[in-house]
Amino acid sequence: MxxxxxxxxxxxxxxxxxxxxxxxxxxxxxxxxxxxxxxxxxxxxxxxxxxxxxxxxxxxxxxxxxxxxxxxxxxxHPDGAPKADEHYEQKLKTTLRPLIADSYCRELSKEQFRRLVKSIYSELEEGKKDE
Amino acid sequence: MxxxxxxxxxxxxxxxxxxxxxxxxxxxxxxxxxxxxxxxxxxxxxxxxxxxxxxxxxxxxxxxxxxxxxxxxxxxHPDGAPKADEHYEQKLKTTLRPLIADSYCRELSKEQFRRLVKSIYSELEEGKKDE
Amino acid sequence: MxxxxxxxxxxxxxxxxxxxxxxxxxxxxxxxxxxxxxxxxxxxxxxxxxxxxxxxxxxxxxxxxxxxxxxxxxxxHPDGAPKADEHYEQKLKTTLRPLIADSYCRELSKEQFRRLVKSIYSELEEGKKDE
Amino acid sequence: MxxxxxxxxxxxxxxxxxxxxxxxxxxxxxxxxxxxxxxxxxxxxxxxxxxxxxxxxxxxxxxxxxxxxxxxxxxxHPDGAPKADEHYEQKLKTTLRPLIADSYCRELSKEQFRRLVKSIYSELEEGKKDE
DNA sequence: GTGGTCTAGACCACA
DNA sequence: GTGGTCTAGACCACG
The missing domain is CATH 1.10.10.10 (Winged helix-like DNA-binding domain superfamily/Winged helix DNA-binding domain)
Structure with missing residues (x-):
């Protein structure tokens, strides 16, 4: 790694x-x-x-x-990380909001944002190979 | 505001x-x-x-x-904010990656993440009314 | 004008x-x-x-x-502006120095600088026509 | 220094x-x-x-x-300053124009101006020794 | 009244 | 010990 x-x-x-x-x-x-x-x-x-x-x-x-x-x-940790709960989602939302607002002002489209997120998920799921 | x-x-x-x-x-x-x-x-x-x-x-x-x-x-700024470019997307990706990795470890599903993002976009687009 | x-x-x-x-x-x-x-x-x-x-x-x-x-x-002023003297040149030099140092750091060549100055002189001398 | x-x-x-x-x-x-x-x-x-x-x-x-x-x-900065581009030259020109117009009104000759610029370049290039 | 500059001093996060 | 943040208060240039 x-x-x-x-x-x-x-x-x-x-x-x-x-x-x-x-x-x-x-x-x-x-x-x-x-x-x-x-x-x-x-x-x-x-x-x-x-x-x-x-x-x-x-x-x-x-x-x-x-x-x-x-x-x-x-x-x-053998049991994996603690699972996301409501409180976690709220915190995440608060973090994400300014990032999205900023990209929105700069006219990055929802679709572009979606693709960006998707590419990150791909990275993570394909990650084992890069080791 | x-x-x-x-x-x-x-x-x-x-x-x-x-x-x-x-x-x-x-x-x-x-x-x-x-x-x-x-x-x-x-x-x-x-x-x-x-x-x-x-x-x-x-x-x-x-x-x-x-x-x-x-x-x-x-x-x-009368002309709006500077438009998102390749460099901006890279920076955003670098910011997003750890957030998504974290939520991924906590088993927040892609679908949940997608909904969260969508709810933020709704907030922004409906925002004018909250003024 | x-x-x-x-x-x-x-x-x-x-x-x-x-x-x-x-x-x-x-x-x-x-x-x-x-x-x-x-x-x-x-x-x-x-x-x-x-x-x-x-x-x-x-x-x-x-x-x-x-x-x-x-x-x-x-x-x-009918007599034109006061003529440049030694003191004036020193003051001008002090103003110019940081500008040139800056352009020098940014690898603007002496030749490019010279052309830029020349183009300004041309503007001034051709200026009457733009009136 | x-x-x-x-x-x-x-x-x-x-x-x-x-x-x-x-x-x-x-x-x-x-x-x-x-x-x-x-x-x-x-x-x-x-x-x-x-x-x-x-x-x-x-x-x-x-x-x-x-x-x-x-x-x-x-x-x-290890990579040196950002290189001069078209936009930079325009900005520099805008700064230089009034300075040159002023000296021009005061009958500082082009040649005198040129010498002044040259002396500044010499200063910069000989600068290492003054340290 | 506006922003721009400068000072002084305090606390904190970081490495 | 480093830079980063925040506060407080003063003076000035500008319009």
Whole structure:
């Protein structure tokens, strides 16, 4: 699994890292129960700070994506991530609204938006092969 | 036009304000050429600092949504926002990917996602009435 | 003589107006001794504030481009503008330096810059015809 | 690299600072990838407010001269500034026109102007030595 | 009265 | 220690 970070991005590195891991899980490149590199080794692999990796891991644990065992280290949560509920949908909607409003102002058509979303789903579902 | 801000949110106030304005433009509650409140009056209306409003205005000007007219003050750009191009779509895709991956992990179905997007488009298109 | 103002420009209107008049003089569309419209009429023609026109006229008088008679009104200075001296050249250089540095960083070649300057001189010298 | 500001000037401090940095880049006293002082240290060095420095940095980032790197701080953009295009040339011409018209009225000869421009190019190209 | 500039000082997120 | 955000208050240029 490749982890691509952009050090010039507005998005904090730990956020980017979280995203990459979540995408990895969505693509099934990381499967439930699978072990992730240790904080230390991942940090040195990517060339970032220990604390940064740790922050990403901790938050993903908090959100139910990862489990952190004392012995077995960090693993993808065997039961999968918590399921989307009403509250989750509302939050997602609040995030999506400004993005869609912006694209709407720029005259990106509904159809174009739909295609864009579809292409992302394809990426995720075809993802296993890219590993 | 109502502007609702969440002062507890992680999202900076000026970002929320930018979003509200963009949504207002998308809903056609703010029309091209229309004048926006002065930084001072809007700031005191919302109960925030004028510099915060100014930052939002400046960035929206920079992005092509607003114009600073020497006689009419701050106005919605008469020509509308810059049109979406290939680069814009790529940026949007990069923003959307982690959101979709996350919802995918949480087993939010494609159909549910589609409905969510559709409901946002409805909001925007019906928006004029809410004014 | 056409006066084109951009109300969205960073440049103050009175500055733009001054520039237009100076360009008019350079192009000999305005000749020494020629009378300019009154503050009042020019202001209403262009659709700007009296004070704005007045400010432009006053500064041009200060700089030696115009004469303001009580009876004859505002006229182009019969003796022409004050000649460039060493101090003037230094000031010009200070203004030009950042412009050239900027274009230099953007890899605009010396030759391109030279052509650009030349095209402006041509405009000025051919200007009489455009009147 | 020396930064000389004139606190009495009409030109805003942040503008002067931007100009100094651009000149520094043109002179290759600041090279692509090189790190700039932090807003705080530069501000205290020059004796101005950190927000003023920040404004200059932000605008230069926006214009493509600088990059904010999460690890290395503020750096000169590794790819150099964006290249001059047709639009840039037009903008430059608009800026140059009044300057040239003014000097033309004051009977500064084309040749004198040419020499002045040339001397600025020399400054820039010899600049490395002045460091 | 409008936006633009500048200062000062505080708190926070990030790495 | 870095930049990012927010507040507060002052002065000025512009129209």
């Amino acid at each position: 490749y982890i691509q970070l952009d050090f010039e991005s507005e998005t904090p590195i730990y956020e980017q890292l979280k995203n990459e891991i979540i995408i990895g899980i969505a693509k099934k490149q990381l499967v439930p129960g699978e072990r992730l590199p240790s904080v230390r080794s991942l940090a040195s692999d990517i060339g970032i700070n220990l604390h940064t990796v740790n922050k990403a891991y901790q938050q993903l644990k908090q959100e139910g994506f990862l489990l952190i065992h004392r012995q077995r280290g960090v693993v993808v | 109502y502007i609702q801000l969440d002062f507890e949110s992680e999202t900076p106030i000026y970002e929320q304000l930018k979003n509200e304005i963009i949504i207002g433009i998308a809903k056609k509650q703010l029309v091209p050429g229309e004048r926006l409140p002065s930084v001072r009056s809007l700031a005191s209306d919302i109960g925030i600092n004028l510099h915060t409003v100014n930052k939002a205005y400046q960035q929206l000007k920079q992005e092509g949504f607003l114009l600073i007219h020497r006689q009419r003050g701050v106005v919605v | 056409y006066i084109q103002l951009d109300f969205e420009s960073e440049t103050p209107i009175y500055e733009q107006l001054k520039n237009e008049i100076i360009i008019g003089i350079a192009k000999k569309q305005l000749v020494p001794g020629e009378r300019l419209p009154s503050v009042r009429s020019l202001a209403s023609d262009i659709g700007i504030n009296l004070h704005t026109v007045n400010k432009a006229y006053q500064q041009l008088k200060q700089e030696g481009f115009l004469l303001i008679h009580r009876q004859r009104g505002v006229v182009v | 020396y930064i000389q500001l004139d606190f009495e000037s009409e030109t805003p401090i942040y503008e002067q600072l931007k100009n100094e940095i651009i000149i520094g880049i043109a002179k290759k006293q600041l090279v692509p990838g090189e790190r700039l002082p932090s807003v705080r240290s530069l501000a205290s060095d020059i004796g101005i407010n950190l927000h003023t420095v920040n404004k200059a940095y932000q605008q230069l980032k926006q214009e493509g001269f600088l990059l904010i790197h999460r690890q290395r701080g503020v750096v000169v």
